[in-house]
Amino acid sequence: MTEHATEYAKIAETKDIPDGEVKVYDLNGAAIALCHVGDKFYAVQDLCTHDGGPLGEGELVGSQIECPRHGARFDVKTGKAMCLPAVIDIPTYEVEVRGGEIFVK
Ligand code: FES
Secondary structure, eight states, X not given: OOSOTTOOEEEEEGGGSOTTOEEEEEETTEEEEEEEETTEEEEEESSOTTTOOXXXXXXXXXXXXXXXXXXXXXXXXXXXXXXXXXOSOXXXXXXXXXXXXXXXX
């Protein structure tokens, strides 16, 4: 294991995810929901903190993703739980776009 926890891994290309859509990728065994919001991409845990719902199958409304299971919403920019039934925020991951390729830390 390297000390450089700052490494980014390429997981997708910008053309793979149309604006307003979400796709799920595997990052070292963790499921990451990659969200395209306007001219930016955000990566969040693909697991709802309420009851483990698959967030990546939910709908992206602006910068919020809605859990398909019971409708909790999270801000994908911050991971913040925005409405019940979720009260715990979701982890977010740093994203870098380089020449049409998307890297997640
Ligand atoms: S599992 Fe996501 S709102 Fe219940």
